[in-house]
Amino acid sequence: MSAIxxxxxxxxxxxxxxxxxxxxPFNGKLRVYNMRYCPYAQRTILALNAKQIxxxxxxxxxxxxxxxxxxKSAFAKVPAIEIAEDVTIYESLVTxxxxxxxxxxxxxxxxxxxKKALDKIIVEASAPIQSLFIKxxxxxxxxxxxxxxxxxxxxDFIQEQLKNRGTVFLDGSEPGYxxxxxxxxxxxxxxxxxDERVRLEPSKYSLLLEYIDNMLKDSxxxxxxxxxxxxxxxxxxxxxxxxxNYELLNECLKSF
Amino acid sequence: MSAIxxxxxxxxxxxxxxxxxxxxPFNGKLRVYNMRYCPYAQRTILALNAKQIxxxxxxxxxxxxxxxxxxKSAFAKVPAIEIAEDVTIYESLVTxxxxxxxxxxxxxxxxxxxKKALDKIIVEASAPIQSLFIKxxxxxxxxxxxxxxxxxxxxDFIQEQLKNRGTVFLDGSEPGYxxxxxxxxxxxxxxxxxDERVRLEPSKYSLLLEYIDNMLKDSxxxxxxxxxxxxxxxxxxxxxxxxxNYELLNECLKSF
Numbered sequence: 289m290s291a292i293x294x295x296x297x298x299x300x301x302x303x304x305x306x307x308x309x310x311x312x313p314f315n316g317k318l319r320v321y322n323m324r325y326c327p328y329a330q331r332t333i334l335a336l337n338a339k340q341i342x343x344x345x346x347x348x349x350x351x352x353x354x355x356x357x358x359x360k361s362a363f364a365k366v367p368a369i370e371i372a373e374d375v376t377i378y379e380s381l382v383t384x385x386x387x388x389x390x391x392x393x394x395x396x397x398x399x400x401x402x403k404k405a406l407d408k409i410i411v412e413a414s415a416p417i418q419s420l421f422i423k424x425x426x427x428x429x430x431x432x433x434x435x436x437x438x439x440x441x442x443x444d445f446i447q448e449q450l451k452n453r454g455t456v457f458l459d460g461s462e463p464g465y466x467x468x469x470x471x472x473x474x475x476x477x478x479x480x481x482x483d484e485r486v487r488l489e490p491s492k493y494s495l496l497l498e499y500i501d502n503m504l505k506d507s508x509x510x511x512x513x514x515x516x517x518x519x520x521x522x523x524x525x526x527x528x529x530x531x532x533n534y535e536l537l538n539e540c541l542k543s544f
Numbered sequence: 545m546s547a548i549x550x551x552x553x554x555x556x557x558x559x560x561x562x563x564x565x566x567x568x569p570f571n572g573k574l575r576v577y578n579m580r581y582c583p584y585a586q587r588t589i590l591a592l593n594a595k596q597i598x599x600x601x602x603x604x605x606x607x608x609x610x611x612x613x614x615x616k617s618a619f620a621k622v623p624a625i626e627i628a629e630d631v632t633i634y635e636s637l638v639t640x641x642x643x644x645x646x647x648x649x650x651x652x653x654x655x656x657x658x659k660k661a662l663d664k665i666i667v668e669a670s671a672p673i674q675s676l677f678i679k680x681x682x683x684x685x686x687x688x689x690x691x692x693x694x695x696x697x698x699x700d701f702i703q704e705q706l707k708n709r710g711t712v713f714l715d716g717s718e719p720g721y722x723x724x725x726x727x728x729x730x731x732x733x734x735x736x737x738x739d740e741r742v743r744l745e746p747s748k749y750s751l752l753l754e755y756i757d758n759m760l761k762d763s764x765x766x767x768x769x770x771x772x773x774x775x776x777x778x779x780x781x782x783x784x785x786x787x788x789n790y791e792l793l794n795e796c797l798k799s800f
Contacts, residue, residue: 379668386661401645412635
């Protein structure tokens with residue numbers, strides 16, 4: 289499991305802090321308030337990893353939040369990045385655009401305004417994938433044909449973009465903004481391959497499936513990847529309306 | 545009603561095209577696919593007006609959409625801007641960021657990355673205002689305490705931002721990105737002042753009410769403003785689950 293840490297030696301799997309836990313003192317290093325299984329926070333992590341920025345992770349228990357969280361993120365959500373003590377930026381896409389602007393190495397967004405807009409359109413177009421995921425996780429009974437149709441329309445759109453661009457990734461020969469911002473849901477949907485509402489049929493989605501395979505090999509993605517079995521177990525708590533175990537991955541890693 | 549047109553002589557109130565109506569030939573001028581009462585499309589219009597960009601409006605009947613709409617906007621939504629024949633950009637915030645980049649006159653987004661991020665956070669924070677509006681319009685019975693609380697939290701956050709910044713508008717002495725991107729819902733919520741779930745109590749929201757008054761005087765806003773009575777009548781159709789009359793404003797203007 290050494291791939292979990294990279295050369296910057298970042299610990300992604302710190303304990304998820306909860307009510308009563310003190311705020312770790314800010315030591316000047318860029319900090320991410322994160323939740324290890326949160327797809328939105330993962331966007332920020334992927335951008336940081338792709339750009340090889342050094343940072344520290346403060347994981348948050350989102351069921352039993354620490355009192356100080358609202359002083360870092362007004363609506364007590366993750367991700368939030370702390371760029372200087374008590375100077376924080378939140379909302380996943382906002383953090384990524386900020387990082388891309390301030391750390392120009394390995395730009396993620398295209399420079400050309402039209403190409404940049406098209407990348408952002410892809411990310412917006414992925415909304416039905418996000419919402420089907422959360423519906424299946426929390427309100428599986430309420431999923432109707434309309435939701436599934438919107439999901440497939442979004443998948444079709446993304447696959448069509450891949451085809452038209454003719455590149456390995458949406459952003460070229462290596463992943464960029466569009467790729468990383470939609471990735472967390474593709475990663476998670478792999479855990480629902482048994483659900484026919486979600487499954488990507490190889491006959492229809494061969495290009496998209498190949499793309500997912502390529503994304504899995506990208507180092508920004510692979511170093512943060514959660515084993516499928518653990519992802520499935522984490523999600524199980526939601527479908528059973530139980531408290532999720534935020535330390536699943538830690539407990540698993542300790543057993544090695 | 546002369547304020548409806550400005551010096552660029554843009555007709556905002558073209559007939560809403562529907563199935564069977566031909567696509568107006570593209571004449572090289574920047575085009576906006578719009579719906580006169582759509583708050584998202586209004587964001588694009590406000591940016592264009594503030595920046596004094598010349599453009600033409602193609603209004604769309606969103607209940608009975610023209611066949612060609614998906615060739616301009618993949619998900620058949622408005623707004624979409626056509627920057628060259630068949631080169632279109634959609635999703636409201638994406639169009640505005642594109643326009644702000646390509647037409648640098650009267651910048652709307654702050655140049656500083658942190659200030660830019662904070663503006664975008666305000667826009668994201670306004671989501672509960674948007675969703676309460678749409679819920680009250682379409683599913684008023686389902687509005688619960690949680691929705692209303694989230695709405696007030698968003699209002700509190702925006703008012704707090706105004707107070708901390710100490711400026712007339714969120715973006716300074718004239719409106720900018722944050723102001724224009726949240727404005728359409730403040731404009732519409734005025735039509736629901738009779739609803740105590742929505743009403744801004746003067747004792748609690750005096751600064752926000754003053755801000756709304758100031759926004760109403762801005763020329764980008766005022767030239768596109770829909771009279772409150774017409775807005776209320778348009779919305780009434782939704783609450784009654786009837787087909788909205790997209791030509792209400794036109795019919796009203798003709799009677800003068």
